[in-house]
Amino acid sequence: MTESLQSAPGPFFGEFGGRFLPEALMAALDELTDAYDKAKVDPSFTVELDRLARDYTGRPSIVTEIPRFARHAGGARIFLKREDLNHTGSHKINNVLGQALLTKRLGKTRVIAETGAGQHGVATATAAALMDLDCVIYMGEEDTERQALNVARMRLLGAEVVAVKTGSRTLRDAINEAFRDWVANVDSSNYIFGTAAGPHPFPAMVRDFQRVIGVEAREQMLALGGLPDAVLACVGGGSNAIGSFDAFLDDADVRLIGCEAAGDGIDTDRHAATLTKGSVGVLHGSRSYILQDEDGQTIASHSISAGLDYPGIGPQHSWLKDIGRAEYWPVSDTEAMDAFRLLCRTEGIMPAIESSHALAGAIKLGRELGPEATLLVTLSGRGDKDVEQAARWFAMMPGEDA
Amino acid sequence: MTALGDRLDQIKAEGRSALIGYLPVGFPSVEGSARAMQEMVAAGVDIVEVGLPYSDPVMDGEIIQLAAESALARGTRVSDVFTAVRAVVEAGAVAVVMSYWNPILQYGPARFADDLLAAGGSGVILPDITPDAGSGWAEVAATRDIDTIHLVALTTTTERMHLTCQASSGFVYAAALMGVTGERSSIGGGVEELVGRARDAGAPRVCVGLGVKTGEHAAQVARYADGVIVGSALVRCLADHPDDLEAGIAALRATTRELAAGVRGHV
Numbered sequence: 001m002t003e004s005l006q007s008a009p010g011p012f013f014g015e016f017g018g019r020f021l022p023e024a025l026m027a028a029l030d031e032l033t034d035a036y037d038k039a040k041v042d043p044s045f046t047v048e049l050d051r052l053a054r055d056y057t058g059r060p061s062i063v064t065e066i067p068r069f070a071r072h073a074g075g076a077r078i079f080l081k082r083e084d085l086n087h088t089g090s091h092k093i094n095n096v097l098g099q100a101l102l103t104k105r106l107g108k109t110r111v112i113a114e115t116g117a118g119q120h121g122v123a124t125a126t127a128a129a130l131m132d133l134d135c136v137i138y139m140g141e142e143d144t145e146r147q148a149l150n151v152a153r154m155r156l157l158g159a160e161v162v163a164v165k166t167g168s169r170t171l172r173d174a175i176n177e178a179f180r181d182w183v184a185n186v187d188s189s190n191y192i193f194g195t196a197a198g199p200h201p202f203p204a205m206v207r208d209f210q211r212v213i214g215v216e217a218r219e220q221m222l223a224l225g226g227l228p229d230a231v232l233a234c235v236g237g238g239s240n241a242i243g244s245f246d247a248f249l250d251d252a253d254v255r256l257i258g259c260e261a262a263g264d265g266i267d268t269d270r271h272a273a274t275l276t277k278g279s280v281g282v283l284h285g286s287r288s289y290i291l292q293d294e295d296g297q298t299i300a301s302h303s304i305s306a307g308l309d310y311p312g313i314g315p316q317h318s319w320l321k322d323i324g325r326a327e328y329w330p331v332s333d334t335e336a337m338d339a340f341r342l343l344c345r346t347e348g349i350m351p352a353i354e355s356s357h358a359l360a361g362a363i364k365l366g367r368e369l370g371p372e373a374t375l376l377v378t379l380s381g382r383g384d385k386d387v388e389q390a391a392r393w394f395a396m397m398p399g400e401d402a
Numbered sequence: 403m404t405a406l407g408d409r410l411d412q413i414k415a416e417g418r419s420a421l422i423g424y425l426p427v428g429f430p431s432v433e434g435s436a437r438a439m440q441e442m443v444a445a446g447v448d449i450v451e452v453g454l455p456y457s458d459p460v461m462d463g464e465i466i467q468l469a470a471e472s473a474l475a476r477g478t479r480v481s482d483v484f485t486a487v488r489a490v491v492e493a494g495a496v497a498v499v500m501s502y503w504n505p506i507l508q509y510g511p512a513r514f515a516d517d518l519l520a521a522g523g524s525g526v527i528l529p530d531i532t533p534d535a536g537s538g539w540a541e542v543a544a545t546r547d548i549d550t551i552h553l554v555a556l557t558t559t560t561e562r563m564h565l566t567c568q569a570s571s572g573f574v575y576a577a578a579l580m581g582v583t584g585e586r587s588s589i590g591g592g593v594e595e596l597v598g599r600a601r602d603a604g605a606p607r608v609c610v611g612l613g614v615k616t617g618e619h620a621a622q623v624a625r626y627a628d629g630v631i632v633g634s635a636l637v638r639c640l641a642d643h644p645d646d647l648e649a650g651i652a653a654l655r656a657t658t659r660e661l662a663a664g665v666r667g668h669v
Contacts, residue, residue, distance in 0.1 A: 018535060019532075019535060020531065020535050020537070021460070021530055021532075022461050022529055022553060023532050023552065023554060023555050023558055023562070023566065023577075024553070024555035024556075024577060024580060027557040027558065027562075028557070030559075167458070167467075176458050176459070180460060180461075180582045183460075183461070183580055183581055183582060184580055184581035184582065186557065186580060281508060282504045282530075283458060284458070284460075285530075290504075292504070292508065294508065295480045295508060296456075296480070296504040296508030296509070297456065297457040297474060298458055298504075
């Protein structure tokens with residue numbers, strides 16, 4: 001019997017992962033790992049997390065078939081896993097509630113987090129309000145400009161939002177700044193990391209907290225008639241994708257497809273297609289594929305989607321790519337925005353621009369496989385935060401001709 | 403033993419502590435930084451920590467971040483670090499390279515070590531590599547006469563203190579505060595105890611950095627450490643005079659002299 005690929009514990013996934021960070025953070029990372037290892041087998045933790053998932057987040061999230069959209073995708077049957085319907089509007093809350101509960105167990109009173117699109121920041125600010133924790137969110141200055149509404153949401157929830165002005169002024173600089181804060185305030189503060197990347201224990205822990213997506217969806221698909229031919233999800237750092245994939249890893253007939261941001265195109269220098277165009281290196285505490293130059297300097301990524309605009313990727317994805325268990329497809333800004341509009345107009349569902357990358361992947365795969373195929377797409381978030389950006393893209397702002 | 407250990411022992415025999423000065427290569431230019439390092443040596447720095455600019459320096463505060471960003475924007479390459487190392491050695495000081503891991507990883511750790519030794523360098527300080535990270539550096543260093551300097555922090559547990567001090571050579575870098583590089587108004591509490599813990603765990607020598615700014619700070623740390631490491635306060639001298647290298651170097655000389663007097667107990 002082949003060994004299960006599910007719930008791989010880390011710190012290494014094949015040659016990827018690990019913990020490449022200053023000694024000053026090692027005690028905190030060990031403490032967090034230890035607290036998590038105990039919590040995950042402690043009913044007082046798991047029961048409380050399940051209760052919050054049910055009574056606060058609104059789990060289980062539903063699965064919606066989208067037949068009118070599917071007509072444009074080769075007639076394949078397509079189902080959406082509706083993480084967009086979670087409280088706060090994305091999958092991020094699944095992870096944040098787990099890490100915020102851990103923070104309480106550690107006896108810490110302050111949380112810090114990085115955010116790109118603002119979804120993780122909003123979720124963290126929400127959990128901090130719920131659990132009476134002080135909250136500081138680091139966000140690249142460029143992202144605060146393209147996601148101004150989410151900045152206001154975090155502030156309304158009582159969080160302090162710090163605009164990071166160094167480097168590329170995007171997600172990766174926000175992560176650098178959050179690590180700097182953590183080193184200085186490690187006694188009082190816990191770092192709630194937003195994606196399944198970074199140093200151990202984050203890749204495995206965040207995956208575990210997001211695993212509920214795939215566990216629910218797998219049962220829901222079986223109840224609807226059988227496993228899908230493929231599961232598709234967008235990947236930035238990769239948390240909703242790994243959460244969607246994990247429960248399907250041992251179903252050899254289910255293709256797993258991560259859709260990464262190709263920006264202006266993978267043959268330009270403006271993209272965030274880490275697995276398609278990157279190479280192996282160390283960034284933000286783990287060994288994985290990254291976008292870098294020959295000197296190992298990180299290259300600035302680009303995507304219309306702030307949430308996918310990251311030059312790294314979670315180490316488990318790098319491993320799944322190398323062992324051939326998952327595929328990673330590049331999806332351009334234009335393809336993603338076309339899929340965004342198509343879902344709005346055919347199904348009355350406005351997806352996040354991040355999730356629209358997975359929808360674009362489904363259109364392509366559906367056309368390839370035809371009407372016999374069944375596809376499951378994780379709709380990781382809703383598009384409310386993206387209205388202004390989408391309206392500009394399609395020239396639909398007042399005064400512009402649509 | 404490398405030149406680094408020799409020099410530190412010799413300085414200790416003089417009854418004082420060493421002054422270790424950090425500057426990043428490529429700021430304000432490769433030639434400018436090499437010259438600034440030589441001037442720093444002439445003004446009293448014993449050991450130069452040659453910084454390799456990196457795009458994502460999580461251990462660094464604003465001054466060093468901005469200097470690194472500027473150096474990279476001007477096209478500074480990994481190989482430029484060897485130019486600076488040669489200049490430091492020519493000026494009569496010991497050179498060690500401070501670098502985050504990824505640039506060394508992409509250059510090739512063995513090739514990096516060989517090129518550093520060929521340039522006359524003595525060792526490396528690896529801020530984001532701990533001995534148990536699984537980086538493979540220890541295997542590279544084991545077959546070469548090169549020092550590996552690891553960091554210990556106020557939060558380092560006893561078990562990790564032993565691991566780190568046993569894995570280090572040349573000296574152990576004791577971080578004087580929990581935080582990033584940058585000038586502070588005072589030296590944090592608990593540093594002397596940290597140095598003692600490192601010595602008890604077998605550290606060959608212990609040098610203290612992070613937050614050291616003035617001659618008075620240097621004198622205070624010199625009472626219990628083998629070396630005093632200063633970075634941001636020196637980088638600032640150059641950063642304060644962005645378009646005037648001569649003025650920057652004049653400021654650098656003055657600050658270095660104050661620190662050099664500090665490690666000799668003359669405040």
